[in-house]
Amino acid sequence: MSRKHPAPGGGGDTRFADALTCLRQVYGDLTEENRILREDPERPVPPGIAVQQQLEQRIARLESEKNDLQSRLDAAQNSRQAAPQQDLLTNLYVAGYHIHRAVDLQAVLTSVKEILLNLVGAETFAIYLLDGDGATLTQVADELGSPPAATRIPLGEGIMGVVAKTGISYFDGDRQAGDFHNPVACVPLKAEEQLLGVIQIHRLFIQKKKLTSQDNELFTLLAETVGAAMLTAMLRRRYLQSANGTAGHWGDLIREAAVAGDGPLGGERGQA
Amino acid sequence: MKPMTFLVVEDSPTMRHLIGFALRHFSGCRIIEAVDGADALRRMAYDKIDFVLTDINMPIMDGLKLVGLLRSNASTSALPIVIITTEGAEEDRKRGLALGADAYIPKPVEAGLLVRTVENVLRERDAVRA
Numbered sequence: 001m002s003r004k005h006p007a008p009g010g011g012g013d014t015r016f017a018d019a020l021t022c023l024r025q026v027y028g029d030l031t032e033e034n035r036i037l038r039e040d041p042e043r044p045v046p047p048g049i050a051v052q053q054q055l056e057q058r059i060a061r062l063e064s065e066k067n068d069l070q071s072r073l074d075a076a077q078n079s080r081q082a083a084p085q086q087d088l089l090t091n092l093y094v095a096g097y098h099i100h101r102a103v104d105l106q107a108v109l110t111s112v113k114e115i116l117l118n119l120v121g122a123e124t125f126a127i128y129l130l131d132g133d134g135a136t137l138t139q140v141a142d143e144l145g146s147p148p149a150a151t152r153i154p155l156g157e158g159i160m161g162v163v164a165k166t167g168i169s170y171f172d173g174d175r176q177a178g179d180f181h182n183p184v185a186c187v188p189l190k191a192e193e194q195l196l197g198v199i200q201i202h203r204l205f206i207q208k209k210k211l212t213s214q215d216n217e218l219f220t221l222l223a224e225t226v227g228a229a230m231l232t233a234m235l236r237r238r239y240l241q242s243a244n245g246t247a248g249h250w251g252d253l254i255r256e257a258a259v260a261g262d263g264p265l266g267g268e269r270g271q272a
Numbered sequence: 273m274k275p276m277t278f279l280v281v282e283d284s285p286t287m288r289h290l291i292g293f294a295l296r297h298f299s300g301c302r303i304i305e306a307v308d309g310a311d312a313l314r315r316m317a318y319d320k321i322d323f324v325l326t327d328i329n330m331p332i333m334d335g336l337k338l339v340g341l342l343r344s345n346a347s348t349s350a351l352p353i354v355i356i357t358t359e360g361a362e363e364d365r366k367r368g369l370a371l372g373a374d375a376y377i378p379k380p381v382e383a384g385l386l387v388r389t390v391e392n393v394l395r396e397r398d399a400v401r402a
Binding site: 090094098120208 | 285286289293294378379380381382384385
């Protein structure tokens with residue numbers, strides 16, 4: 001079978017060229033129509049693609065929720081890690097505030113008792129002060145619930161005596177309960193490195209299983225500040241006694257201290 | 273959350289200070305202090321209270337008596353109440369919760385635990401309302 005081709009330069013070439021032009025126009029129209037359809041947001045989406053888009057949207061939503069939960073979890077973990085530090089700072093602030101606001105000896109001792117009961121969780125304890133002879137400690141306050149084993153302790157005798165003599169705290173972080181001879185903690189009270197007294201803790205509350213490093217920080221605060229508060233209270237009492245106990249003389253003491261160069265006025269004069 | 277008014281019932285000034293300081297976590301809150309249960313009732317006559325934190329062992333009127341009175345009074349029966357006490361014994365905790373306290377915190381109080389406990393009580397109450 002043979003195939004006839006149009007003769008060159010005949011009418012067949014023209015028809016072929018016309019058809020080709022027509023096809024190109026149709027192709028151009030279709031391409032343009034497709035472009036418009038693709039850009040139309042309301043064009044119907046084939047079912048397969050619609051499901052895929054829904055899944056992608058859901059994945060994006062879940063990713064967003066996951067990120068949100070992760071950031072909340074991170075914040076909670078950070079907060080939990082910072083909590084013991086915040087608790088410690090709160091306790092130190094409250095303890096320091098109440099020790100330094102007390103101006104008489106009884107108020108200082110009351111503040112110390114409250115701190116031991118409420119911030120440390122000590123159930124039984126006693127506070128001893130150094131006698132005038134500098135050789136014995138005498139009990140001045142307690143929360144024992146029973147008569148003390150001894151109200152006067154020679155320096156160097158037992159754990160408390162050694163703590164008093166060396167000025168170094170004794171701290172047992174493994175026990176909840178002890179007794180007079182075997183306390184869970186013993187804290188020296190000092191002012192300018194001079195011993196003024198000792199706190200002895202015998203037992204912690206039932207819910208407080210043992211002393212922690214936070215308690216140790218609190219003991220350090222007590223050791224360094226309670227002595228100074230006691231000294232201030234004793235000096236104030238001595239001054240008031242010499243001034244016949246009249247409250248107005250407290251202001252005189254502040255003015256005298258300033259004139260003597262101990263107060264802010266004296267300091268300024270010294271710098272001038 | 274709108275600023276709340278807390279009533280702190282505690283005979284120890286140190287503890288009132290500690291609890292009040294911890295509650296500053298709730299921005300804009302007001303803190304009213306009472307030294308025992310009877311003082312708390314007097315304060316409540318003058319101030320609208322949103323939340324009560326009370327010690328158990330107090331002179332004149334203890335915390336358990338206060339919780340009982342608040343729960344039996346129509347105007348205060350729905351108040352959130354947290355009990356704070358030195359006694360960690362199970363019996364004390366049970367008595368407080370049986371009287372209607374929402375939660376219990378043992379002494380020595382940790383500021384962070386106190387804040388979390390108050391937040392939990394508020395969240396649980398919101399959940400019940402929803």
